[in-house]
Amino acid sequence: QVVQSxxxxxxxGATVRLSCKISGYSDAGYTFxxxxxxxxxxxxxxxxxxxxxxxxxxxxxxxxxxxxxxxxVTMTADTSTGTAYMELRNLRSDDTAMYYCATGxxxxxxWGQGALVTVTA
Amino acid sequence: DIQMTQSPSxxxxxxxxxxxxxxxxxxxxxxxxxxxxxxxxxxxxxxIYKASILQSGVPARFSGSGSGTEFTLTxxxxxxxxxxxxxxxxxxxxxxxxxxxxxxxxx
Numbered sequence: 001q002v003v004q005s006x007x008x009x010x011x012x013g014a015t016v017r018l019s020c021k022i023s024g025y026s027d028a029g030y031t032f033x034x035x036x037x038x039x040x041x042x043x044x045x046x047x048x049x050x051x052x053x054x055x056x057x058x059x060x061x062x063x064x065x066x067x068x069x070x071x072x073v074t075m076t077a078d079t080s081t082g083t084a085y086m087e088l089r090n091l092r093s094d095d096t097a098m099y100y101c102a103t104g105x106x107x108x109x110x111w112g113q114g115a116l117v118t119v120t121a
Numbered sequence: 122d123i124q125m126t127q128s129p130s131x132x133x134x135x136x137x138x139x140x141x142x143x144x145x146x147x148x149x150x151x152x153x154x155x156x157x158x159x160x161x162x163x164x165x166x167x168x169i170y171k172a173s174i175l176q177s178g179v180p181a182r183f184s185g186s187g188s189g190t191e192f193t194l195t196x197x198x199x200x201x202x203x204x205x206x207x208x209x210x211x212x213x214x215x216x217x218x219x220x221x222x223x224x225x226x227x228x
Contacts, residue, residue: 050216100164107170107210109176
């Protein structure tokens with residue numbers, strides 16, 4: 001099960017931090033650290049865009065970000081709570097979108113419900 | 122970045138129709154392609170991975186084919202629950218990229 005934090009309304013230039021709690025791993029036969037956690041952006045009425053990923057393996061914490069978000073985004077994972085985070089800084093109006101976290105072996109099969117971020121003055 | 126182009130953008134069809142959606146990659150991605158279905162207000166749902174492998178629980182009327190740069194998603198007999206938007210996605214290399222989506226509408 002993948003449960004994301006709630007909707008956010010914020011101003012241009014602000015920072016938002018979204019969370020993504022992943023549970024039920026043991027029932028599915030694997031652990032939180034086994035698969036990358038990805039974040040996707042979907043602007044209103046638009047398609048899906050990959051934002052980046054975090055490797056939740058504790059000793060690793062490797063991240064890869066899309067160039068569009070590089071420098072403004074930080075993804076982390078807390079293995080003690082099974083929760084991933086995405087921080088997006090210096091928000092702009094075109095960051096208004098639904099953000100999904102997702103995980104799984106290869107293309108993600110487990111998705112959160114999404115968190116709507118609205119950036120408005 | 123690898124560009125993914127889907128066609129058509131919109132498809133009007135009737136229940137029982139056989140429909141196909143095409144996805145083209147700007148360079149070879151071998152078979153590292155996935156298909157998702159998305160309904161309004163919901164997260165995407167993984168249908169097919171590695172171009173043709175059906176995700177567990179997905180009805181057998183869905184099938185995928187192709188390799189290299191050209192791929193197809195086929196629904197053999199369209200059902201009322203299938204009216205949705207479909208996306209292809211390459212996971213051959215980062216950044217992952219998606220097609221622009223194909224909306225399947227009721228004719």
